[in-house]
Amino acid sequence: xxxxxxxxEVLILAPTGQDGGAAVEVLNTHRILARPFSDMTSLCERLxxxxxxxxxxxxxxxLENSDQLKQAVSLQEAWSNIPIIxxxxxxxxILSAERILEILGTTGSLSILERPFKxxxxxxxxxxxLGSRLRQYxxxxxxxxxxxxxxxxxxxxHIASHELxxxxxxxxxxxxxxxxxxxxNDPGVxxxxxxxxxxxxxxxxxxxxxxxxxxxxxxxxxxxGQLTLNTEKIEFENLVKEVISNFDEEFRxxxxxxxxEIAGGLTINGDRYRLEQVVTNLLSNALKYxxxxxxxxxxxxxxxxxxxxxKDQGIGIDSTSQERIFERFERAVxxxxxxxxxxxxxxxxxxxxxxxxxxxxxxxxxxGSEFILEFPEY
Ligand code: ADP
Numbered sequence: 001x002x003x004x005x006x007x008x009e010v011l012i013l014a015p016t017g018q019d020g021g022a023a024v025e026v027l028n029t030h031r032i033l034a035r036p037f038s039d040m041t042s043l044c045e046r047l048x049x050x051x052x053x054x055x056x057x058x059x060x061x062x063l064e065n066s067d068q069l070k071q072a073v074s075l076q077e078a079w080s081n082i083p084i085i086x087x088x089x090x091x092x093x094i095l096s097a098e099r100i101l102e103i104l105g106t107t108g109s110l111s112i113l114e115r116p117f118k119x120x121x122x123x124x125x126x127x128x129x130l131g132s133r134l135r136q137y138x139x140x141x142x143x144x145x146x147x148x149x150x151x152x153x154x155x156x157x158h159i160a161s162h163e164l165x166x167x168x169x170x171x172x173x174x175x176x177x178x179x180x181x182x183x184x185n186d187p188g189v190x191x192x193x194x195x196x197x198x199x200x201x202x203x204x205x206x207x208x209x210x211x212x213x214x215x216x217x218x219x220x221x222x223x224x225g226q227l228t229l230n231t232e233k234i235e236f237e238n239l240v241k242e243v244i245s246n247f248d249e250e251f252r253x254x255x256x257x258x259x260x261e262i263a264g265g266l267t268i269n270g271d272r273y274r275l276e277q278v279v280t281n282l283l284s285n286a287l288k289y290x291x292x293x294x295x296x297x298x299x300x301x302x303x304x305x306x307x308x309x310x311k312d313q314g315i316g317i318d319s320t321s322q323e324r325i326f327e328r329f330e331r332a333v334x335x336x337x338x339x340x341x342x343x344x345x346x347x348x349x350x351x352x353x354x355x356x357x358x359x360x361x362x363x364x365x366x367x368g369s370e371f372i373l374e375f376p377e378y
Contacts, residue, residue, distance in 0.1 A: 043069075160216070230273075234378075239272065316368055359372070
């Protein structure tokens, strides 16, 4: 919470510095922050910043400065309704009392405390006001969180549609091309090269679409606390080798070297499918953001921990983004430069943590990134 009640200052307007000072002292002894103001103009100026309540001694109030306060209060944001406490003695006897009430009454948060009152009455009235003010700040924060979530959702929908459309467009172009050749009775359409090409492209794009849809489903599972593991004893070195061999072709086509150093005897208690997903994600990121430079995969045992390192020499990640990219939808590149939903590392971290493991990142912009996983040994 950004503004706990004890951090919210009570702004006091009293005719003489002395009255204000006394009120400040009383409130301070009860651990309430307070500040005296000698004129309404400076108090209203201070209202532009976060504040807890306004306390006004009746003698300090005039028709003009009531109006001034009303103006300042009306400029507050929709969520804000600062409590105003008016300290009176013979308020009804003041000529303009009704008019003042009319003006301030419409602020909707005016309360009147009649003098003489006990100090505790004042303190408790101020505490009630600060409590209600704190609720307002809480509502403000909720509203901000909601607005952020809506913005994120809209951005996600925009990027997700774009990401889904790219492979679909590629498939559409291939099909239209074959259709035209078939219409022209072109025998080339049946040639082994043409068929192999079509199968390869279709396979690649279907895998891309499947990965996207799987990621989106995983997000829903994580949010609902339904991402669970089917654990068994796993020879992690074999799992890593399998994923590497699945990537061989893709790295070769990208002209990127994939080097590995895999130790033996790396057993962990894990979910095969989910661990494959983790290693796949790190390797596909190394390829995607690796600038075509060699990628090194190392798996080893470090004491009781099983370690996997995936190191590239690509674009790297600036230090301010290194924490953030493990969060949902967070990315460190612009969508127009390299596509992606910003879900892979979020899902990866969730899976690693479900395995009681840890994920670390070391990266330098322009030099490359190293993602390190650590799992407890079986
Ligand atoms: P996506 O790749 O779909 O954006 P990820 O969650 O896998 O989603 O990654 C989040 C962000 O982290 C990426 O957008 C990218 O900015 C950054 N990132 C991930 N891996 C690397 C890497 N190996 N090198 C540089 N940046 C990376």
